[in-house]
Amino acid sequence: MEFIQTNLELIYFIIFCVFIGIEIIANVPAILHTPLMSGANAISGVIMIGAILMLMQIPPTNYVLLGVGGIAVFLGALNISGGFFVTGRMLKMFKTKK
Amino acid sequence: MTILVEVGYLVATVSFLGGLKFMSSPKRAKLGNAIAASGMILAVICTFLMVLSGTVPTPNLIVLLVAIFGGTLLGQRMAAKVEMTAMPQLVSLFNATGGGCAMLLGVIEASQLATDTSLSGTKILLLLGLITGAIAATGSVVAYRKLAGKTNDNRKAIVVVGARILLSLTVLLPTAYFVGIIPVPFAVFAYAMAVLSLGYGILFVLPIGGADMPVVISLLNSITGIATAFAGFVYGNKAMIAGGIFVGAAGILLTLLMCKAMNRSLVKVLAGKFKKSSGTEVEEEQHIKSISLSEIAMQLSFAHKIAIVPGYGLAVAQAQHLCGQLLQLLEAKGVAIDFIIHPVAGRMPGHMNVLLAEANIDYGHLKEMNEVNEQMSHYDMILIIGANDVVNPAAETKPESPVYGMPIIKAHESKQVVVMKRSMSPGYAGVSNDLFGMDNCSLLFGDAKDSLQEIINQLKLI
Numbered sequence A: 001m002e003f004i005q006t007n008l009e010l011i012y013f014i015i016f017c018v019f020i021g022i023e024i025i026a027n028v029p030a031i032l033h034t035p036l037m038s039g040a041n042a043i044s045g046v047i048m049i050g051a052i053l054m055l056m057q058i059p060p061t062n063y064v065l066l067g068v069g070g071i072a073v074f075l076g077a078l079n080i081s082g083g084f085f086v087t088g089r090m091l092k093m094f095k096t097k098k
Numbered sequence B: 001m002t003i004l005v006e007v008g009y010l011v012a013t014v015s016f017l018g019g020l021k022f023m024s025s026p027k028r029a030k031l032g033n034a035i036a037a038s039g040m041i042l043a044v045i046c047t048f049l050m051v052l053s054g055t056v057p058t059p060n061l062i063v064l065l066v067a068i069f070g071g072t073l074l075g076q077r078m079a080a081k082v083e084m085t086a087m088p089q090l091v092s093l094f095n096a097t098g099g100g101c102a103m104l105l106g107v108i109e110a111s112q113l114a115t116d117t118s119l120s121g122t123k124i125l126l127l128l129g130l131i132t133g134a135i136a137a138t139g140s141v142v143a144y145r146k147l148a149g150k151t152n153d154n155r156k157a158i159v160v161v162g163a164r165i166l167l168s169l170t171v172l173l174p175t176a177y178f179v180g181i182i183p184v185p186f187a188v189f190a191y192a193m194a195v196l197s198l199g200y201g202i203l204f205v206l207p208i209g210g211a212d213m214p215v216v217i218s219l220l221n222s223i224t225g226i227a228t229a230f231a232g233f234v235y236g237n238k239a240m241i242a243g244g245i246f247v248g249a250a251g252i253l254l255t256l257l258m259c260k261a262m263n264r265s266l267v268k269v270l271a272g273k274f275k276k277s278s279g280t281e282v283e284e285e286q287h288i289k290s291i292s293l294s295e296i297a298m299q300l301s302f303a304h305k306i307a308i309v310p311g312y313g314l315a316v317a318q319a320q321h322l323c324g325q326l327l328q329l330l331e332a333k334g335v336a337i338d339f340i341i342h343p344v345a346g347r348m349p350g351h352m353n354v355l356l357a358e359a360n361i362d363y364g365h366l367k368e369m370n371e372v373n374e375q376m377s378h379y380d381m382i383l384i385i386g387a388n389d390v391v392n393p394a395a396e397t398k399p400e401s402p403v404y405g406m407p408i409i410k411a412h413e414s415k416q417v418v419v420m421k422r423s424m425s426p427g428y429a430g431v432s433n434d435l436f437g438m439d440n441c442s443l444l445f446g447d448a449k450d451s452l453q454e455i456i457n458q459l460k461l462i
Helices: A002-006 A008-025 A030-057 A063-093 B002-022 B029-053 B058-081 B084-112 B120-147 B157-179 B186-205 B210-235 B238-262 B266-271 B293-302 B312-316 B320-332 B351-358 B369-378 B448-461
Strands: B305-310 B336-341 B366-368 B381-385 B417-421 B441-445
Touching: A002 A008, A002 B120, A008 B002, A008 B210, A008 B238, A030 A063, A030 B002, A030 B029, A030 B058, A030 B084, A030 B210, A030 B238, A030 B351, A030 B366, A063 B029, A063 B058, A063 B084, A063 B351, B002 B029, B002 B238, B058 B084, B084 B120, B084 B186, B084 B210, B084 B351, B120 B157, B120 B186, B120 B210, B157 B186, B210 B238, B210 B266, B238 B266, B293 B381, B293 B448, B305 B320, B305 B351, B312 B320, B312 B351, B320 B336, B320 B351, B320 B448, B336 B351, B336 B369, B351 B366, B366 B369, B417 B448
Parallel strands: B305 B336, B305 B381, B336 B366, B381 B417, B417 B441
Antiparallel strands: none
């Protein structure tokens, strides 16, 4: 209960996000489903922000944690760059004469 | 400084939203992708600003920069190299990296947490993020291996039962922990849960069949998004929460859409099960006519309007580029041509559209099933290449058929249907296709690529 009280604002935010997200994506036509999915995949790479913040809190002498944290950031960066680049490459192929 | 960072995150969140919104039209989708990518860069820059405003130990900064640089470079390489047919594998792989990142984040955060001071709410979120991230990570890796043909379906009882046991453990153990029954330090418990969830991710995807992959990829994508949102909650970072939730919503929506297009419930897909045909199936004798290549070429050149229904078999035969050539040839002869694409054609949602777009086929020619199903009688000929269950009329007429109720492309209502098939073997659902026995349907046996090439050669002569 206490947790909900302190985070009430965030909880409202989440609920709105859910509805906005569904509304926006519901209109994407089937021909763009693959780019949508890989684009969304790239956006989920925003987790890297968390990984950066976490990496900065690690004591610099703890090499094991530093290594694991580095891997986390690496994976996040891979997700972001790969996702956006490949989506861009796919979308470039969708052409029309009109 | 903090205000600047907060505003940056706000702009990033809005750009994710705008980017996804622009994805709804082929004309603006490229812009949408660019907007979302810029938002991401902005979010990362803001994070850097925030981090650098405090004191940063040099080793950490070095690790950070190397990791970001390496990840970005590798991602760009992989994206540039991939074949379009291998797109589902790549998306699964990228999804695994996102899940892996979320899991590692949870593990490290848990090890750093001062056990008694923090709220149990934070711990719960941390665990949830860790569990979902781990499931998405290994699940996506297994999905990747299956799509790449490196792992086969495994429906052994031990896998199915094991998956159920692990699933119940990932639900029960955290509950027990927070009630206070399990007296171990939080960090140790978090490690155990990570291992458990990684195991569940593997067992969860193993039994699921190849043609159900569109559902699984969408679902795993959604799980990664949810993991991101949980992590965002832990850090109180709104850009992370919003990004994660949008992805979660997109994934769930696509998952349900794919299930609907196959007329199967999500539970059945996940169990790797098929609807058993009820009662005794009467094997009807089908009268099958075959057609020659020259006949097809002749009829195509005299047609006014034709359509091609591509299925995964087309992609397997690498025949999409020949479809592009056929399109140009027939257009030059004044024949209108459409490609009718079933939602589950290919190995991920919308995969077939990407393959055809790669073959330089104008997206104006790509039709969704519902757009054209009512006007089937306008088509002089429909060529079905590598598709089977999605054109089976039994889905509408035979309640006892396993495919009954699945939305289909009503090819049988056109003037003439030609099915290109390798052999008489049934499709993924393992049912015979009523279409083949119909009066207006003829079959052409052989490899799709060779047949198409031959038709194109003959058309050039006419």
